Amino acid sequence: MFSNRFNRWTVAAIALMGTALVAVPGAGLAQTPDHPENTAAQFPTRNDLKSLTTSGSYLAARHASVERDAASAAAFYRSALRTDPKNNELLDRAFISSVADGDIDEAVKLAERILTIDKSNRVARLVVGVHDLKVKKYSTAQSNINQSIRGPITDLVATLLSGWAAYGAGDAKGAVASIDKLAGPEWYPLFKDLHTGMILELAGKEKDAGTRFERAYKLDDSMLRVAEAYARWLSRNKDAAAATAVYENFDKKLARHPLIQEGLRETRAGKKMPPLVDSAQAGAAEALYGIGATLTRRGGEDLALVYLQLSLYLQPSHPLALLSLADLYESVKRPQMAIKVYERVPSSSPLKRNAQIQLAVDLDSADRTDESIKILKGVVSDDPKDIEAIMALGNIERGRKKFGDCGATYSQGIDVLPAGNDKANSVWYYYRGICEERSKQWSKAEADMKKALELQPDQPHVLNYLGYSWIDQGINLDEGMKMIKRAVEQRPDDGYIVDSLGWAYYRIGNYEEAVKNLERAIDLKPEDPTINDHLGDAYWRVGRTLEAKFQWSHARDLKPEPDDLPKIEAKIANGLTEDNSNSSAAQAEKKKDDGKGG
Helix, strand or coil, rough: CCHHCCCHHHHHHHHHHHHHHHCCCCCCCCCCCCCCCCCCHHCCCHHHHHHHHHHHHHHHHHHHHCCCHHHHHHHHHHHHHHHCCHHHHHHHHHHHHHHHHHCHHHHHHHHHHHHHCCCCCCHHHHHHHHHHCCCHHHCCCCHHHCCCCCCHHHHHHHHHHHHHHHHHCCEEEEEEHHHCCCCCCCHHHHHHHHHHHHHHHHHHCCCHHHHHHHHHHHHHHHHHHHHHHHHHHHHHHHHHHHHHHHHHHHHHHHHCHHHHHHHHHHHHCCCCCCCCCCCCCHEEEEEEEEHHHHHHHHHHHHHHHHHHHHHHHHHHCCCCHHHHHHHHHHHHHEEEHHHHHHHHCCCCCCHHHHHHHHHHHHHHCCEEEEEEEHHHHHHHHHHHCHHHHHHHHHHHHHHHHHHHHHHHHHHHHCCCCCCCCHHHHHHHHHHHHHHHHHHCCCCHHHHHHHHHHHHHHCCCCHHHHHHHHHHCCCCHHHHHHHHHHHHHHHHHCCHHHHHHHEEEEEEHCCCCHHHHHHHHHHCCCCCCCCHHHHHHHHHHCCCHHHHHHHHHHHHHHHHCCCCCHHHHHHHHHHHHCCCCCCCCCCCHHHHHCCCCCC
């Protein structure tokens, strides 16, 4: 929806730029006899200034929207709209940007203006309807929401929201009937049964609610909110054992989810748990969150953003909606916006710890690493067995080349690893091995790399790292080369691993094979300075000196590591000598492995 609107911006922006150009005196006209100087036109008129202000705000808003900075886009569009209040295009864009920013109160005002011009605007109807529901104007909420229908997704959303408005107005029976009446794709029944169950539950129809929850659970027992709603109902209407069984079943599918862990603690203690929602507003927020989160996972970020912001308008501290919104911002590479959302997760929520871990990752991405590490150390201090927080901390330290620190952090995680998951446990030894090797503790690093391969044989990155390290030291040459070749067989399109093979050939003096593999690595990773540097060295060894200097020059221009730059410049000036020969170990692969994700 947003993307269709945004695709029209380029043409409109060019038109506005043209308007601005004409407004500047003399911008497009030379002073010729046909165009004499006009003294009166030397300064912009009031209308000229208005046009410049409008176009400047519009272009700033457009840039902000391309960057997915909804707050700035909304502010600039509203600024442009104030100077040109009858411009319907600006009104529409100011409205959409306000929704995307989560400023729903402002969006409602703009939506009401839109509806005086275009009564059929579906998004405006939806926003006004959600506002009506929030302030308990249930009748007008239903009227507006029912006019927002357009397709399978909006049909379902509107029907669920209208049902919750009907419940709010005291008509639970009518609410259930309207939802039951909706026909559509095969994924509708899951949402229909979940929400009719919650409506019946709040209306005191516990038995009927249980029937709906059980139906939804049979349709999909791996959907978090379905499992939670059903388990909570069982804890009140059957027994703790039945509720616990539902939570345990979910835990087998997705281990250690904080909400499931909390549910298990409560039901094992024999507690009767309250319904998932407690009002029409909370129910509507749940509907918007559920469908918004599903759209986020399936690539529908623009519509998902609308639903998640509306969900949070109804229930500002909904932790799952907050996490989904932050996840959406991460998926579109906006960590700064994700940071602000993670900070809103209530400290009382079981999901706060998840939010803190992701907040730390995003803070590191935003070069606020000290804050990131402090947060993660706090999480680990609260729970020294939290292996996810320990892993996140180790990865950030490794990515920032704090190799002594990350080795100790991974050791802390290894000490509390659960048994029986060799594949997952393997990576801990691999990462610790990297930290040990980079902090010049080779014997420890070698032992950890071997342990990683014992737990997960033929893991390509471990094969590559250990195999090359051996070759670089002149030991276990045959076995090391076999390891790297096995890694390349599994990852033939990984430029870093192909570079390691080429550089391994170089280190054993097979320069022809080195050139062949390094050229392929360059095809896969043309912008990596280390691979270009390696290829330059190989070219020099086979007598292709002109091409060697070209590759070194390219490596220099690609911003290599500060320690490597003087060596590269020396090779450009003097060629390859013993003093500037490149003997670093698996640099390209290690550069990758030092990163945040491994």
